Amino acid sequence: MSLRLLVFDSGIGGLSVAREIRKALPGAEMIYVADDAAFPYGDWPDMALSDHVVATVARLIGRFAPDAVVIACNTASTLVLPPLRAQFTLPFVGTVPAIKPAAEHTRSGLVSVLATFGTMQRDYTRGLIAQFAGNVHVRLVGSSHLAPLAEAHMRGEAVDDAAIFAEIEPAFMERDGRRTDTVVLACTHYPFLVERFEALKPWAVEWVDPAPAIARRVATVAGEAAAARGPTGAAYLTSGRSWPPALAPLLEGLGVAPGHPPLVLPAPQRP
Ligand code: DGL
Numbered sequence: 001m002s003l004r005l006l007v008f009d010s011g012i013g014g015l016s017v018a019r020e021i022r023k024a025l026p027g028a029e030m031i032y033v034a035d036d037a038a039f040p041y042g043d044w045p046d047m048a049l050s051d052h053v054v055a056t057v058a059r060l061i062g063r064f065a066p067d068a069v070v071i072a073c074n075t076a077s078t079l080v081l082p083p084l085r086a087q088f089t090l091p092f093v094g095t096v097p098a099i100k101p102a103a104e105h106t107r108s109g110l111v112s113v114l115a116t117f118g119t120m121q122r123d124y125t126r127g128l129i130a131q132f133a134g135n136v137h138v139r140l141v142g143s144s145h146l147a148p149l150a151e152a153h154m155r156g157e158a159v160d161d162a163a164i165f166a167e168i169e170p171a172f173m174e175r176d177g178r179r180t181d182t183v184v185l186a187c188t189h190y191p192f193l194v195e196r197f198e199a200l201k202p203w204a205v206e207w208v209d210p211a212p213a214i215a216r217r218v219a220t221v222a223g224e225a226a227a228a229r230g231p232t233g234a235a236y237l238t239s240g241r242s243w244p245p246a247l248a249p250l251l252e253g254l255g256v257a258p259g260h261p262p263l264v265l266p267a268p269q270r271p
Pocket of ligand 1: 009011013072073074075076116147187188
């Protein structure tokens, strides 16, 4: 029996998680939904975002009847996993800042977390720091611009080095002769910019991308039943717009085709 996964993000950044899931579960049917009608999530107030994501994911579950749901978005996962789990018995796998592995990895004791403002301010994120990074200095670096810059880069548009550098520079700390050595990519859009970050970094750091660990978790939760079949699936934009042509190779590599008919969802009530 085939396994159907719903992979959901505010935009196209969650494809960084989808490509790792595809490696772990080559035979799964993957439905990728980018909520571009409501993108970016990073600056939405918590309550409005939670209500919007829970309602949207509920409609998508109704339409696609997935076996498991992956919320491939830190900004949403740090808020909506409890209400979704309360409403549905399906397995939900979330994406939350990889603070624990970063705290285990750092040698200098200086870790930065690059995230949206929403993720940066969440109690959930602060809880992870208190629980797993007590002996480490963690700097939370929130950005409103980096996810939209990643989307522009993914669409093949020119993105200035200076614009990217301005967002990542605060992640580089020097203190008592020590330097930040570990930076958590706590937004699923950022792995698509990591080569640009590498080229711009003032000194060497380890970029922590949790996508492979999330994919392993999805494989554990969902089981390996689908591995015998070829990759299949569909990708949707909640705005109903067409997929940017620059993303065609990435979608093809995932074995997903632009979905038809387009989704018809109520327009987001952006506050
Ligand atoms: N991809 C989302 C995340 O992981 C955030 C981008 C946005 O602001 O919508 O946090």
